Amino acid sequence: MSNTATENEHDPLIPHGHKQTGRVGDRVFRGFASGAGIFVLVIMGAIGAFLVWKSIPSLQADSTNFFTTTEWFPDDNPAxxxxxxxxxxxxxxxxxxxxxxxxxxxxxxxxxxxxxxxxxxxxxxxxxxxxxxxxxxxxxxxxxxxxxxxxxxxxxxxxxxxxxxxxxxxxxxxxxxxxxxxxxxxxxxxxxxxxxxxxxxxxxxxxxxxxxxxxxxxxxxxxxxxxxxxxxxxxxxxxxxxxxxxxxxxxxxxxxxxxxxxxxxxxxxxxxxxxxxxxxxxxxxxxxxxxxxxxxxxxxxxxxxxxxxxxxxxxxxxxxxxxxxxx
Amino acid sequence: MAKRIDVSDLDIYYSKFLAVEGVTFSVEPRTVTAFIGPSGCGKSTVLRTLNRMHEVIPGAYVNGKVLLDGENIYDADVDPVNVRRTIGMVFQRPNPFPTMSIYENVIAGLKLERTKGVKRDKASMDAVVEKSLRGANLWEEVKDRLNRPGSGLSGGQQQRLCIARAIAVEPQVLLMDEPCSALDPISTLAIEDLIEDLKERYTIVIVTHNMQQAARVSSTTAFFNLAGIGQPGRMVEMGPTAKIFSTPTEKATEDYVSGRFG
Incomplete structure (x- = not known):
């Protein structure tokens, strides 16, 4: 593992021990597979970012402790x-x-x-x-x-x-x-x-x-x-x-x-x-x-x-x- | 503690399919008996009826008797679980429990319900583990890593671990279903040496595809073959190993051991 790992250091997406071949099918498949893998990460990150971004206004407006309060009147003033x-x-x-x-x-x-x-x-x-x-x-x-x-x-x-x-x-x-x-x-x-x-x-x-x-x-x-x-x-x-x-x-x-x-x-x-x-x-x-x-x-x-x-x-x-x- | 086995008129079925027909033979205590014959002729099937492992397969059953020191293990009031406790088995591929350490593998059989009544402290467990691993010629190789997983050993060591596991419960009979077929020649030699030692204490029945192995380890050999294409398997001939490999009675046996077919 260790010796092949160094060969692939330039590209962590290539599995250990598998050098990229020049064949078109391999390249297309590799691109598709790594694209799918990246896509999942992007979606997860996007969901997390959306949730954080959208929740900031209410967390700033909350006048009580968000974790310990048992009430739900966010649209009151103060919230x-x-x-x-x-x-x-x-x-x-x-x-x-x-x-x-x-x-x-x-x-x-x-x-x-x-x-x-x-x-x-x-x-x-x-x-x-x-x-x-x-x-x-x-x-x-x-x-x-x-x-x-x-x-x-x-x-x-x-x-x-x-x-x-x-x-x-x-x-x-x-x-x-x-x-x-x-x-x-x-x-x-x-x-x-x-x-x-x-x-x-x-x-x-x-x-x-x-x-x-x-x-x-x-x-x-x-x-x-x-x-x-x-x-x-x-x-x-x-x-x-x-x-x-x-x-x-x-x-x-x-x-x-x-x-x-x-x-x-x-x-x-x-x-x-x-x-x-x-x-x-x-x-x-x-x-x-x-x-x-x-x-x-x-x-x-x-x-x-x-x-x-x-x-x-x-x-x-x-x-x-x-x-x-x-x- | 070794017992004799007497099988009479045993027919073995998988649902409606008659796999082996009319097998009758005896195995003397403290001997090694080898089953040889071409693939698919029912050697392993017969072996698995000797500890009622055959019926683990859905729909499988037998007609006939298997006497262990005179007691029929197929009597209606006999619990197959108790039969298997008395008759140990080693399989074709080494099958140590992968989630258990070497130590736990050896004592796996001792932890079962029926043996719990016997109070065992740590020291006596340790003693059983050492005795069984020594009995399986594995102690020196694993004594410093008893808490490592059994699956980390080599194939030959794993098979000897399985033998240690089988003898830890002190069975009367040890059945071996092609125990060396997945092993390299050196590991095979280690197992064959072990069989030589084990026969002083146990009755051993071994299925093997390797005729040289049968000739090396056994005192009695039984030759199995199909009665014909599409017909059930049967025991063609059984006798002293030297005779089966030199001057067998049946033509079919001679053809097989001389390599003319099979």
Missing amino acids: VFGIAALLFGTVISAAIAMVLALPVGIGIALFIAFYAPRPVASTLAFITDLLAAVPSIIFGLWGLAVLMPNMQGTAQWLNDYLGWIPIFSNSLGIYSKSLFIAGVVLAIMVLPTVSAVTREVFIQVPSAHIEGALALGATRWEMVRMAVFPFARPGMISAAMLGLGRALGETIAVALILSAAFTINWHITEPGGNSFAANIALKWNEAGPIGLSALIASGLVLFLITLAVNMLARWIVSRRKDFSGAN
């Missing part, structure tokens, strides 16, 4: 707004979604990949893939009309029996339009993503490792823990991150379900709460100039959060590279 409640609602609803969707999604993927008879497996895989194609407005309406009335009992049960855990206690006796319901709807929305991606990585686990574990006398579940999970771990993390990305950014389903309130309420089964995306959708049409800028500023925070989530995922995946199975 009073902050993202604390949005951040809380977004993170909590996404966290509820992941807590519910990860075990179930991985369970579905395991069942399809290792337990189900072949015809059942392919049918189930097809159905979970279909679920991924359902538009989010449908999930939102379904969550509002069907899930919410039917989830009251569950939320009440959580209060009655697990109420000693602060987040499950509900002193209002009203269980609808809560972060909990929003989290459950989000969980169902990210479930197909999680299960489809983990299924793909489970199927790629080399049969040599699976047979090696079984030949040692492992049960099926022991085989899964010994050979499948370690190999599939980076893929499972990517699946979780993809799901988390969708849960964090989901707009319409959350906007329909939550009764938008700028509060930080740890009692997740009580009504109220808000999220970045839902707030932008609900407030955009009625916002004044500073209001629009404030919404863009909140979008910038969401953008940074998803970037951070993805970078964290990359870091986790690369931490034990030696043991990744790629060598």
Whole structure:
């Protein structure tokens, strides 16, 4: 690597060990490939720059702390707004979604990949893939009309029996339009993503490792823990991150379900709460100039959060590279 | 701790396809038995029925008996998981678990549920690792890097690591499915020397494409062939290795070992 790297120092875009040939096809393809790569970076940079540029006026106008304020009156004079409640609602609803969707999604993927008879497996895989194609407005309406009335009992049960855990206690006796319901709807929305991606990585686990574990006398579940999970771990993390990305950014389903309130309420089964995306959708049409800028500023925070989530995922995946199975 | 194997009238199926028909043979304890024959004649398939790995493939099943010291491993009340615990297996391509260190690979079998009842402290685990790696002639090469990934070793070292992993659980029988086919000649020699040592403690059955290898390591050799094109595989002849390679009873065996076909 080191000696070829020096040859290419003049042009970092040429992969190590590949000198540019004079052939037209190679040059065209190289130009196209590096152009596509640069284009992605430019788009990302442009989005970031747009968000920063457009949010500056509101951040200058904000008379309170942008990060700790739980109110949203950007068009008042002086402007009073902050993202604390949005951040809380977004993170909590996404966290509820992941807590519910990860075990179930991985369970579905395991069942399809290792337990189900072949015809059942392919049918189930097809159905979970279909679920991924359902538009989010449908999930939102379904969550509002069907899930919410039917989830009251569950939320009440959580209060009655697990109420000693602060987040499950509900002193209002009203269980609808809560972060909990929003989290459950989000969980169902990210479930197909999680299960489809983990299924793909489970199927790629080399049969040599699976047979090696079984030949040692492992049960099926022991085989899964010994050979499948370690190999599939980076893929499972990517699946979780993809799901988390969708849960964090989901707009319409959350906007329909939550009764938008700028509060930080740890009692997740009580009504109220808000999220970045839902707030932008609900407030955009009625916002004044500073209001629009404030919404863009909140979008910038969401953008940074998803970037951070993805970078964290990359870091986790690369931490034990030696043991990744790629060598 | 080595046990004998008696196979009688074994028919092996993949769904409706009869792959191997009417196999009957016995393997004495503490011997090396080699399975030879052309590709696709069912050697590996027969080997995989001896520890019930055959049925891991969807739709695969067998008719007939495989007795391990008189007990049929295909009886309805026998758990295949327990069979595989008793009969170890080494595969064609080295398959150490890539996410585990050398140390973890060796003790992988000891960490399974049925062996957890036996209380093992760090010292006894260390002892098992050293004993198994010494047993696989790998200790001197890896003793200073037990916490490095097993996949960082050379192919031959990886295969010996897999053998160490198999013998760490102290099986009764060791099955080897072309264990040297992915290795260079020097690594192959190391494995063959190891088989020589291992047969003092284990009953070994080895599938090999390499007839010189069969002649070098085994005391008994079985020759497999297809009964005809499109017909199931069968065991043509089994006998002392010296006899199979010099004066076999069957014409087909003689043609194969003398290189006239296959």
